[in-house]
Amino acid sequence: MTIADERKDLSHDEGGHEHDHGGPKGIYLWLTSTDHKVIGKSYMYTSLVFMLIAGAMAMIIRAQLTGPNNHLVSQQTYNELFTIHGSMMLYLFAGPFAFGGFANYILPLQIGAPDMAFPRLNALSYWLFLTGGVTMLSGFFTSGGAAAFGWVSYAPLSSYSNAPGAGPDLWIVAIVLTGFSGIFTAVNLITTAFYLRAPGLTMFRLPIFTWNMIVTGMLILIAFPILTAAMIMLYADRHFGAHFFTVSGGGSPVMWQNLFWFFGHPEVYILALPYFGIVTEVIPVFSRKPVFGYKGLVFATLSIGALSTGVWAHHMFTTGTVLLPFFSALSLLIAVPTGVKVFTWIATMWGGDIEFKTPMLFVVGFLVTFVMGGVTGVMLAAPPIDFAVHDTYFVVAHFHQVLAGTAVFGGFSGFFYWYPKLTGRMYREGLGKLQFWMAFVGFSLTFFPQYIIGLRGMPRRVPVYLVSDHVTFLNQLSTVGAFLTGASFVVWLINMLISWKRPVAAGDNPWDGHTLEWATSSPPPHHNFVTLPPIRSARPLWDANHPEHADYKSPGHGVEFRDEEVNK
């Protein structure tokens, strides 16, 4: 069947399709679905639940830190909490939310495809992600407690004698399961983007969101196998008496750091690039302008991807075993394409007809937070500074501004932007804005003081500090901010509840969107499209809806192209 036939087919037997008739219902439908929209939504909501759980852990951590010598939780529990908080936020929320959730749902729509290239593999990815997450959480129910060696599980902390029991093993298994889910999704998304594009949609007409997912997928295929290998070596050390990372048997603990960060730094970009993609979709639509410097953005993304494989040891400056100038230079170099991106985002907004709806507000929050975190990152890339503040709260503040700036502000920007497409309903604008301001004020209040706390020398991963450290007040400020941020998520839940109980129809294209996902109904039908507009630029839907301002100019052709539709 050709694309045209297939789409024609869908147009007249909507509802009468074999899938909709007499097919499975309810939970069995969900268990057996291979529709990228169902899987994408499952990914999204599951990872948001993991985010809420990990966020609750952050609240406990912050409550413990309100006073110098609190006894809310024990030292061991504190270690478990920050380990699982960090691991869940990174492996189970920030990555899967964008790459498993948004990419799964939106990428096939943006390229005019009926589904992902390997729908059954896609379903398997989700099940591995879900079981991986459950495995990680179940560590709390073992007698020895969950893993407590930080999300980086440095040797020798993670050896069997230092971390006995089933909790750490469950953590290792969880990482391997979610790792495979990521690898499968990456294969799937890259194949989809390379082979299932609609006619006329050349690579250099792909939306930037799709481009970023391709590069993220390439990075996942580079980084995750190394992580999996490292986990297997760690397991062998723990149980089979191997000595990869123990000095006593001739191994080297620093080797773990090399392996881990060779995964870990690309991972940072695996977490960030998808959200860069999201904001690059939101900014042009709400500024009513095409994205500034399209090709520059694509090459910036590609060079970030390529460079990020060569900077791993900037996490290891203080081990004294790495070539400082090489890693410092490459780390500073990677700031250049990142700067190019920030520049193009601002240039896209410049002189635009900006509308500050909730998604756009979150973009502003993202820009402010991410640039702050990025600037302190450049500072940390200079070894003299890093030697002073390594493993202090300065680093904690830096990576939270980068990671949560992208995953929370970028993530919610995308969530509100595509929520009408996902559900066909509109969220409440007022509540969305309230959530933004609470999150933004709360977030800044949490992490600004932490820079100073770090400069005053408080190390990370400690549950207590001294009155004479002069950080008590700053820590209290930070805790107040954290609870304000926590409350913003309650506002989000209320918003979701109201829009679910009292639905307001959103329409197919509420934002006057530019890309193909807005060319179909909300939510899209099975296999996505009934008709497609002709594709003559990176903004096919804009061209079709605003022929007088189309990006594609060809005398005498404008009207002709506008009328050309699949079903004729």
Next chain:
Amino acid sequence: MKVEYRIYMGIGVFVLLITAVYFFWAKEYGGVTMLFGVAGLGIMPALYFGWWRKRMDPRPEDSETATIAESKGVIGAFPSNTIWPFVLGMGAFLSALSLVFGEWTLVIGGALLIFGAASVTLESRRGGVI
């Protein structure tokens, strides 16, 4: 296919350059090994895409002027509902848990894996797909 080929090749060659610099400057062979592997991960897919590029007809999605109606041939097999991915997932889950709880979960998990893999293959063979 040209752009697809080039982005993979570009990343592969770039990492190869970094590998060379690192090799001569740092003289630390763990990093060289990992970087070299990454260069391969760029160049190998690139060669595959390059090989295909020579052998496939020009595709409408690579043409600036193609119309929607122009696409020809099957675009893909998209299975309707199927339980086997779930069975495979549970199989992988239980098998992995045997690393923590001992062999007995591997027995169940391994059985599910084999059963699921066989079924999913048969399903494609029978063409339980559109």
